[in-house]
Amino acid sequence: MRNVLGGVLISALAVSAMGSYAQTMNSDHWSTAQLMERAKHLQALAAKGDGSGSETLEKYPHHYTMLAYRQRSGGGELHQNFADIFFILDGHAAVLIGGSLVDQKTTGPGEIRGKSVDGGSRQELRPGDVVHIPAGTPHQMLVSEGESITYFVVKVEESR
Template sequence: MSRMARRVLIPAFVIFAMGVYGQTMKSDHWSTADLQERAKHLQELAAKSDGSASETLEQYPHHYTMLAFRQHSGGGELHQHFADIFYILEGRASVLTGGRLIEQKESGPGEIRGKAVEGGSRQELKAGDVVHIPAGMPHQMLVAEGESITYYVVKVEESR
Protein backbone atom coordinates (compact mmCIF):
# COMPACT_ATOMS: atom_id res chain seq x y z
CA MET A 1 0.00 0.00 0.00
CA SER A 2 1.39 3.39 -0.93
CA ARG A 3 2.16 6.03 1.67
CA MET A 4 -0.61 8.28 0.28
CA ALA A 5 -3.19 5.47 0.49
CA ARG A 6 -2.21 4.80 4.12
CA ARG A 7 -2.60 8.49 4.96
CA VAL A 8 -6.16 8.40 3.64
CA LEU A 9 -7.33 4.89 4.52
CA ILE A 10 -6.08 4.62 8.10
CA PRO A 11 -7.76 7.85 9.33
CA ALA A 12 -10.91 6.89 7.39
CA PHE A 13 -10.98 3.51 9.13
CA VAL A 14 -10.47 5.12 12.56
CA ILE A 15 -13.30 7.58 11.94
CA PHE A 16 -15.55 4.75 10.72
CA ALA A 17 -14.74 2.59 13.77
CA MET A 18 -15.42 5.50 16.15
CA GLY A 19 -18.74 6.09 14.42
CA VAL A 20 -19.76 2.44 14.76
CA TYR A 21 -18.74 2.46 18.44
CA GLY A 22 -20.61 5.71 18.99
CA GLN A 23 -23.74 4.22 17.46
CA THR A 24 -23.64 1.23 19.80
CA MET A 25 -23.11 3.35 22.92
CA LYS A 26 -26.21 4.04 24.95
CA SER A 27 -27.15 5.15 28.38
CA ASP A 28 -29.56 3.34 30.64
CA HIS A 29 -31.92 4.74 33.24
CA TRP A 30 -33.70 2.71 35.88
CA SER A 31 -35.85 4.44 38.45
CA THR A 32 -36.22 2.78 41.84
CA ALA A 33 -39.90 2.20 41.01
CA ASP A 34 -38.96 0.54 37.68
CA LEU A 35 -36.54 -1.80 39.42
CA GLN A 36 -38.96 -2.65 42.22
CA GLU A 37 -41.67 -3.45 39.67
CA ARG A 38 -39.26 -5.65 37.72
CA ALA A 39 -38.22 -7.37 40.97
CA LYS A 40 -41.76 -8.73 41.46
CA HIS A 41 -40.94 -11.34 38.83
CA LEU A 42 -37.78 -12.28 40.74
CA GLN A 43 -39.77 -12.64 43.97
CA GLU A 44 -42.02 -15.17 42.23
CA LEU A 45 -39.01 -17.09 40.91
CA ALA A 46 -37.36 -17.07 44.35
CA ALA A 47 -40.51 -18.47 45.98
CA LYS A 48 -40.36 -21.43 43.57
CA SER A 49 -36.63 -22.12 44.11
CA ASP A 50 -34.05 -21.69 46.87
CA GLY A 51 -35.28 -18.26 47.98
CA SER A 52 -33.17 -16.15 45.65
CA ALA A 53 -33.33 -15.02 42.04
CA SER A 54 -31.45 -12.58 39.87
CA GLU A 55 -31.29 -11.42 36.29
CA THR A 56 -28.76 -9.62 34.14
CA LEU A 57 -30.15 -6.28 32.98
CA GLU A 58 -27.42 -5.04 30.60
CA GLN A 59 -23.93 -6.08 29.51
CA TYR A 60 -21.13 -3.70 28.58
CA PRO A 61 -17.48 -4.20 27.59
CA HIS A 62 -16.08 -4.24 31.17
CA HIS A 63 -19.10 -4.39 33.46
CA TYR A 64 -22.69 -5.54 33.64
CA THR A 65 -25.76 -4.79 35.72
CA MET A 66 -28.11 -7.12 37.51
CA LEU A 67 -31.18 -7.08 39.71
CA ALA A 68 -31.30 -9.49 42.66
CA PHE A 69 -33.83 -10.60 45.27
CA ARG A 70 -33.21 -12.77 48.33
CA GLN A 71 -35.50 -14.05 51.05
CA HIS A 72 -32.91 -16.49 52.45
CA SER A 73 -29.20 -16.25 53.15
CA GLY A 74 -26.86 -17.22 50.35
CA GLY A 75 -23.64 -19.18 50.47
CA GLY A 76 -20.23 -17.59 50.37
CA GLU A 77 -18.81 -16.41 47.09
CA LEU A 78 -15.71 -14.86 45.62
CA HIS A 79 -15.31 -13.32 42.17
CA GLN A 80 -11.68 -13.31 41.05
CA HIS A 81 -12.15 -10.78 38.24
CA PHE A 82 -15.23 -8.74 39.15
CA ALA A 83 -15.98 -6.28 41.93
CA ASP A 84 -19.58 -6.09 43.14
CA ILE A 85 -21.36 -2.82 43.81
CA PHE A 86 -24.76 -3.26 45.48
CA TYR A 87 -27.41 -0.54 45.76
CA ILE A 88 -30.08 -1.68 48.20
CA LEU A 89 -33.57 -0.91 46.88
CA GLU A 90 -35.70 -2.35 49.67
CA GLY A 91 -35.56 -4.72 52.59
CA ARG A 92 -32.90 -5.56 55.14
CA ALA A 93 -29.98 -7.98 55.33
CA SER A 94 -26.36 -8.17 56.38
CA VAL A 95 -23.32 -8.68 54.21
CA LEU A 96 -20.29 -10.51 55.54
CA THR A 97 -17.06 -9.50 53.75
CA GLY A 98 -13.49 -10.72 54.10
CA GLY A 99 -12.53 -13.82 56.02
CA ARG A 100 -12.38 -17.07 54.08
CA LEU A 101 -14.73 -19.34 52.17
CA ILE A 102 -15.64 -22.65 53.81
CA GLU A 103 -15.80 -25.72 51.53
CA GLN A 104 -14.97 -23.68 48.45
CA LYS A 105 -15.48 -25.00 44.92
CA GLU A 106 -14.95 -23.38 41.54
CA SER A 107 -18.36 -22.84 39.92
CA GLY A 108 -17.06 -21.31 36.70
CA PRO A 109 -14.08 -19.40 35.36
CA GLY A 110 -13.02 -16.97 38.10
CA GLU A 111 -16.09 -17.81 40.22
CA ILE A 112 -15.74 -19.60 43.54
CA ARG A 113 -18.60 -20.61 45.82
CA GLY A 114 -18.55 -21.94 49.34
CA LYS A 115 -20.89 -23.11 52.07
CA ALA A 116 -20.31 -19.88 54.03
CA VAL A 117 -17.80 -17.16 54.89
CA GLU A 118 -15.88 -17.58 58.12
CA GLY A 119 -14.57 -14.46 59.85
CA GLY A 120 -14.71 -11.10 58.11
CA SER A 121 -16.75 -8.00 58.85
CA ARG A 122 -20.52 -7.81 59.09
CA GLN A 123 -22.42 -4.75 57.83
CA GLU A 124 -26.16 -4.20 58.22
CA LEU A 125 -27.89 -3.18 54.97
CA LYS A 126 -31.10 -1.22 54.37
CA ALA A 127 -32.73 0.68 51.50
CA GLY A 128 -30.46 3.39 50.12
CA ASP A 129 -27.18 1.78 51.22
CA VAL A 130 -24.35 1.15 48.76
CA VAL A 131 -21.76 -1.60 49.17
CA HIS A 132 -18.52 -2.08 47.20
CA ILE A 133 -16.85 -5.50 47.36
CA PRO A 134 -13.52 -5.68 45.50
CA ALA A 135 -12.62 -8.59 43.24
CA GLY A 136 -11.04 -11.41 45.23
CA MET A 137 -12.88 -10.67 48.49
CA PRO A 138 -15.06 -13.44 49.99
CA HIS A 139 -18.59 -12.28 50.79
CA GLN A 140 -21.97 -13.64 51.83
CA MET A 141 -25.45 -12.10 51.99
CA LEU A 142 -27.24 -12.97 55.24
CA VAL A 143 -31.02 -12.57 55.38
CA ALA A 144 -32.83 -12.98 58.72
CA GLU A 145 -35.92 -15.16 59.01
CA GLY A 146 -38.98 -13.30 57.66
CA GLU A 147 -36.87 -10.61 55.92
CA SER A 148 -35.98 -10.09 52.26
CA ILE A 149 -33.77 -7.78 50.25
CA THR A 150 -33.90 -6.41 46.71
CA TYR A 151 -30.75 -4.87 45.27
CA TYR A 152 -29.28 -3.51 42.06
CA VAL A 153 -25.83 -4.91 41.23
CA VAL A 154 -23.04 -3.48 39.09
CA LYS A 155 -20.32 -6.05 38.40
CA VAL A 156 -17.13 -4.28 37.34
CA GLU A 157 -14.22 -6.13 35.76
CA GLU A 158 -11.00 -5.46 37.69
CA SER A 159 -7.52 -6.37 36.53
CA ARG A 160 -5.08 -7.46 39.20
Protein backbone atom coordinates (compact mmCIF):
# COMPACT_ATOMS: atom_id res chain seq x y z
CA MET A 1 0.00 0.00 0.00
CA ARG A 2 2.85 2.32 0.86
CA ASN A 3 4.38 1.79 -2.64
CA VAL A 4 1.02 2.56 -4.29
CA LEU A 5 0.64 5.79 -2.31
CA GLY A 6 4.23 6.75 -3.15
CA GLY A 7 3.54 6.11 -6.85
CA VAL A 8 0.36 8.19 -6.73
CA LEU A 9 2.20 11.02 -4.99
CA ILE A 10 5.03 10.99 -7.55
CA SER A 11 2.50 10.92 -10.41
CA ALA A 12 0.57 13.83 -8.90
CA LEU A 13 3.75 15.87 -8.50
CA ALA A 14 4.79 15.13 -12.10
CA VAL A 15 1.39 16.14 -13.49
CA SER A 16 1.41 19.26 -11.33
CA ALA A 17 4.89 20.20 -12.53
CA MET A 18 3.93 19.60 -16.17
CA GLY A 19 0.83 21.73 -15.75
CA SER A 20 2.76 24.66 -14.30
CA TYR A 21 5.39 24.28 -17.05
CA ALA A 22 2.70 24.38 -19.74
CA GLN A 23 1.22 27.49 -18.13
CA THR A 24 4.58 29.32 -18.24
CA MET A 25 5.43 28.29 -21.83
CA ASN A 26 4.87 31.07 -24.34
CA SER A 27 3.14 30.66 -27.64
CA ASP A 28 4.92 32.10 -30.64
CA HIS A 29 3.70 33.76 -33.81
CA TRP A 30 5.77 34.99 -36.72
CA SER A 31 4.37 36.45 -39.90
CA THR A 32 6.13 35.75 -43.19
CA ALA A 33 7.10 39.43 -43.30
CA GLN A 34 8.67 39.23 -39.82
CA LEU A 35 10.61 36.11 -40.73
CA MET A 36 11.84 37.61 -43.99
CA GLU A 37 12.99 40.75 -42.17
CA ARG A 38 14.79 38.57 -39.63
CA ALA A 39 16.39 36.57 -42.47
CA LYS A 40 18.25 39.63 -43.81
CA HIS A 41 21.14 39.08 -41.43
CA LEU A 42 21.26 35.39 -42.46
CA GLN A 43 21.73 36.52 -46.06
CA ALA A 44 24.72 38.61 -44.96
CA LEU A 45 26.18 35.62 -43.08
CA ALA A 46 25.69 33.40 -46.13
CA ALA A 47 27.46 35.89 -48.39
CA LYS A 48 30.48 35.98 -46.06
CA GLY A 49 30.59 32.22 -45.41
CA ASP A 50 29.65 28.97 -47.12
CA GLY A 51 26.45 30.24 -48.76
CA SER A 52 24.11 29.44 -45.89
CA GLY A 53 22.96 30.98 -42.64
CA SER A 54 20.57 29.79 -39.97
CA GLU A 55 19.50 30.57 -36.44
CA THR A 56 17.48 28.86 -33.75
CA LEU A 57 14.36 30.85 -32.94
CA GLU A 58 12.95 28.96 -29.94
CA LYS A 59 13.58 25.69 -28.07
CA TYR A 60 10.84 23.57 -26.54
CA PRO A 61 10.90 20.23 -24.67
CA HIS A 62 10.74 17.99 -27.80
CA HIS A 63 11.22 20.33 -30.75
CA TYR A 64 12.75 23.61 -31.76
CA THR A 65 12.30 26.16 -34.53
CA MET A 66 14.84 27.69 -36.86
CA LEU A 67 15.06 30.14 -39.73
CA ALA A 68 17.38 29.21 -42.62
CA TYR A 69 18.66 30.83 -45.79
CA ARG A 70 20.72 29.28 -48.60
CA GLN A 71 22.26 30.73 -51.73
CA ARG A 72 24.35 27.62 -52.47
CA SER A 73 23.76 23.88 -52.25
CA GLY A 74 24.55 22.22 -48.97
CA GLY A 75 26.14 18.87 -48.26
CA GLY A 76 24.19 15.78 -47.31
CA GLU A 77 22.92 15.46 -43.78
CA LEU A 78 21.11 13.02 -41.55
CA HIS A 79 19.64 13.69 -38.11
CA GLN A 80 19.28 10.43 -36.18
CA ASN A 81 16.89 11.82 -33.56
CA PHE A 82 15.12 14.74 -35.24
CA ALA A 83 12.70 15.03 -38.13
CA ASP A 84 12.86 18.21 -40.21
CA ILE A 85 9.76 20.07 -41.31
CA PHE A 86 10.49 22.85 -43.81
CA PHE A 87 8.04 25.67 -44.60
CA ILE A 88 9.31 27.45 -47.71
CA LEU A 89 8.98 31.22 -47.35
CA ASP A 90 10.80 32.58 -50.39
CA GLY A 91 12.90 31.47 -53.34
CA HIS A 92 13.43 28.21 -55.15
CA ALA A 93 15.55 25.11 -54.56
CA ALA A 94 15.27 21.35 -54.65
CA VAL A 95 15.78 18.82 -51.91
CA LEU A 96 17.06 15.25 -52.33
CA ILE A 97 15.44 12.93 -49.79
CA GLY A 98 16.53 9.33 -49.19
CA GLY A 99 19.43 7.51 -50.76
CA SER A 100 22.71 7.46 -48.88
CA LEU A 101 25.30 9.95 -47.66
CA VAL A 102 28.59 10.14 -49.57
CA ASP A 103 31.75 10.31 -47.38
CA GLN A 104 29.73 10.52 -44.17
CA LYS A 105 31.17 11.76 -40.89
CA THR A 106 29.62 12.14 -37.45
CA THR A 107 29.73 15.83 -36.52
CA GLY A 108 27.94 15.66 -33.17
CA PRO A 109 25.59 13.49 -31.16
CA GLY A 110 23.04 12.09 -33.63
CA GLU A 111 24.29 14.36 -36.45
CA ILE A 112 25.91 12.94 -39.57
CA ARG A 113 27.11 14.97 -42.55
CA GLY A 114 28.35 13.95 -45.96
CA LYS A 115 29.70 15.46 -49.15
CA SER A 116 26.36 14.82 -50.88
CA VAL A 117 23.40 12.44 -51.12
CA ASP A 118 23.57 9.61 -53.63
CA GLY A 119 20.17 8.55 -54.91
CA GLY A 120 16.97 9.63 -53.23
CA SER A 121 14.03 11.47 -54.71
CA ARG A 122 14.21 15.09 -55.85
CA GLN A 123 11.48 17.52 -54.83
CA GLU A 124 11.28 21.07 -56.19
CA LEU A 125 10.59 23.65 -53.47
CA ARG A 126 8.72 26.93 -53.90
CA PRO A 127 7.06 29.41 -51.49
CA GLY A 128 4.18 27.84 -49.61
CA ASP A 129 5.52 24.28 -49.87
CA VAL A 130 5.91 22.13 -46.76
CA VAL A 131 8.35 19.21 -46.56
CA HIS A 132 8.61 16.54 -43.84
CA ILE A 133 11.87 14.58 -43.60
CA PRO A 134 11.75 11.78 -41.00
CA ALA A 135 14.60 11.27 -38.54
CA GLY A 136 17.29 8.98 -39.94
CA THR A 137 16.66 10.04 -43.56
CA PRO A 138 19.52 11.46 -45.65
CA HIS A 139 18.72 14.75 -47.35
CA GLN A 140 20.46 17.56 -49.23
CA MET A 141 19.32 21.04 -50.25
CA LEU A 142 20.22 21.89 -53.86
CA VAL A 143 20.29 25.55 -54.90
CA SER A 144 20.94 26.46 -58.55
CA GLU A 145 23.34 29.25 -59.52
CA GLY A 146 21.67 32.64 -59.00
CA GLU A 147 18.86 31.19 -56.84
CA SER A 148 18.28 31.30 -53.08
CA ILE A 149 15.78 29.92 -50.60
CA THR A 150 14.51 31.07 -47.21
CA TYR A 151 12.66 28.57 -45.02
CA PHE A 152 11.25 28.09 -41.55
CA VAL A 153 12.30 24.81 -39.92
CA VAL A 154 10.67 22.79 -37.15
CA LYS A 155 12.99 20.10 -35.79
CA VAL A 156 10.91 17.46 -33.99
CA GLU A 157 12.46 14.87 -31.69
CA GLU A 158 11.43 11.37 -32.79
CA SER A 159 11.78 8.15 -30.83
CA ARG A 160 12.99 5.13 -32.76
